[in-house]
Amino acid sequence: MGLFLGRAYAEDGEWDLAMQMYTEALHYAKEYKVYNVAGYICTYMADLYHFKDMYNEIREKYAEASSLFSKAGNLKSQVYAMKNLAVEYAFIDSFLYAKKIMKKADSIASTLRLQIMDYNIANAYANIYDLQKRYDLAEKYYKKAISLDALHGMNDSIGLADIYVASGKIDLAKELIDKMILRDSLNYLLNELYVEIYKSKKDYKKALHFNEICFNISDSITIKQNKAKVFEIEKKYNHLKIQEENGRLKNAQQRFLIYFIITLAILIISSIVFYFYRKHTKMQLHWQEEKLYSLDKERSEIAAQLSEARHSLETIQEDRGENIRLQQKILSLSKKYKELQKQRLEGSAIYKKLSSLLVKPQPNNNKPLLTDKLWNMLVIELSRIYPGFRSSLYEQCPNLSEEECRYCHLHVLGFDGNNEAVLLNINPSSIWMKRTRIKQKLGSNLFKEQTLHNILVDTFLN
Template identity: 80%
Template sequence: MADLYNFKNMPDEIRAKYTEASFLFAKAGNPKSQVYAMKNLAMEFAFVDSFSYAKKIMKEADSIASTLHIQRVDYNIANAYANIYDMQECYDLAEKYYKKAISLNTRHSMKDSMGLAGIYIASGKIKQAKELVDNMALHSPTAYGVNLLYGNIYKLTGNYEKALYFKEFCFEMVDSLTNAQSKAKILEVEKKYNHLKIQEENGRLKNARQRSFIYLIICVSLLIIGSIVFYFYRKHAKMQLHWQEEKLYSLDKERSEIAAQLSEARHSLETIQEDRGENIRLQQKILLLSEKYKELQKQRLESSAIYKKLSSLLAKPQPNNNKPLLTDKLWNTLVIELSRIYPDFRSSLYEQCPNLSEEECRYCHLHVLGFDGNNEAVLLNINPSSIWMKRTRIKQKLGRNLPKEQTLHNILVDTFLN
């Protein structure tokens, strides 16, 4: 964590984490890691010029390291001391610890030698610095640090031409490194841009595929649901139709039986006029059968498809309709259905009133359904007052001696629906 804070340049957090690490390593019985944590903590305090506290921590770390007898640990202690004294400008002590670090350095790193050369230059020991840099140049003649030290040495000795040469060489190295880093950064940015572009395109394609899949699932689901709903609707409609057919068949059968009984009773009444008691009984039976027969006919009429169709048309509001709801096709269906239930209705009308027009006859077929004047006006798309006039005119044609209080519907039902 301390190293991560170091990248973000958060010194307080760095010191806190190194302190915590030192405590935890000591608690875990890991003195080697504890020494490294304390060394890093001391360097952090040295960076903020707390040299006394840094050296106090280093002294404690050195005492622990001396018990380990690990050369790499001893090297890190010597290197830390050298850097602290270098920053404090205690060049003699810094020189001492740089030399110790060089002697303990198993990796042959030049950073301690460069640090020692810097100490020599700072303390005016130009000859020792030149010898040390010459020795480093044998292994790394193009190293930036080596050429920078050469430039400083020649500048102090007054050889400005060579000092300028090494300075320019260092600048060229820095420029070259900067250009290389810039190109690397550009390539990295381009790489990241291309990667992001590819990711974006892949994301777009993925989202498109997901949307297509979701749409497909929705469509399939709607199709399945629609099929299920249609299946049950059709099944329900078939059941309703079957039930309706059975009901109509039952009504027709019962109506036929009542008609047969009524015909038989009337025939019996004609043959036994002399028996008064039996005559009264048969008349009552005929009256009862007639009422039951009329009720069955009424039920049959109200259960018919045309009656339900007209009722459904009236149940739906038609605000902008300017045509009759009762079309020619529905008129024909109504006349046929009524002729099936009341076979003698049409002939009885014309027998009673030969001058009845076809339109008036059709209206009588509609009127026996029992709709009120407003509903009839809606079906015919005329004013309710016209319905009243039509009823009055037909009533007058059917008979002048009819009571005024008797409605046309009662006249048609009582007289013609047998």
């Protein structure tokens, strides 16, 4: 995988990334003893070092590639690596060492008996002797290479023509170039050789002509290279833009995922807290109901005992002390019962809901906060806590309206006049008038000195 990624990066001109991929791939190839792949990676790394003129590293990688191909048993690739290594040593004038490497490569190639291998050996010797300026031997091996491989004949023919020019065989060079120029008239090297040939013949007019052709070819190549560079820059720019956009999208996706996880965690925690809160509230209400039921039952039993004691008191005077004790017990239990009823009322959902509405100001509100739904909840809750409250009101005052009856249910909660006015969305003065009117209906003489709240709590809730 790293090998193919490295090749892709190299083709895109991303040499540093390509080298990074090659280095990682080479490490794993050696670790798992995939020597053939490791050898190819080394040759690709040597190619990259050519772009950076890192000649020591080039030779190291070709030598390493040769060793790895040998371990893999890939003799053909080993010969190619050794040939490249020998030519690199020839470039630094280490001709003896280059020939030593070539002698070993030639020995291996001879066992393969492949024409392409013989061609590569001949081509390498030609290049080495050309660099050493031993033109007679270079000519020999160029001719041999041309005879072995017509596919590469053009390059070897140019090399041979260059040898002819360098060794003063001008006519042979011109004859060879005349044949090649028919196939490729815009070949820069061929036209450059024409310049050298006509300069040697002192035909400066023709030399100038071919020199101008070389300039035109060079300009054309430069323009193409510049266009290619511009295209490459645009390609890199677009690639960077895509990478930046991908990074931005990736960051956005990560932020969304983090927000989603946080939101989900908050929802889960809130659900758990709400569940336990509801469970605690239900348990508390259940406990209060059981407590009220227990006290109510005990109160009824004591009331029955008191009734029986009163009946017995008429016949047995000595039971007076016991009767008084029972009456005191009933009063004590009644007081506790009232307190529990009050606690249950203040802990009810409707009481808390109305309290929360009063805490949160609602400006520009022109409707009562107490909706029909909340009124129904209030009446039902009071009927549970004080079962005889509504019937007692109508028994005392049959002409009480439904609106006034509902207000009595609200007034029992103990809110002051201003709060009641807010809940009903009326003026506080209207609250005072409403209370006065209800007191009159309930019996003004009987409750003249008491507030409406005290009348409802002391008389009708009990």
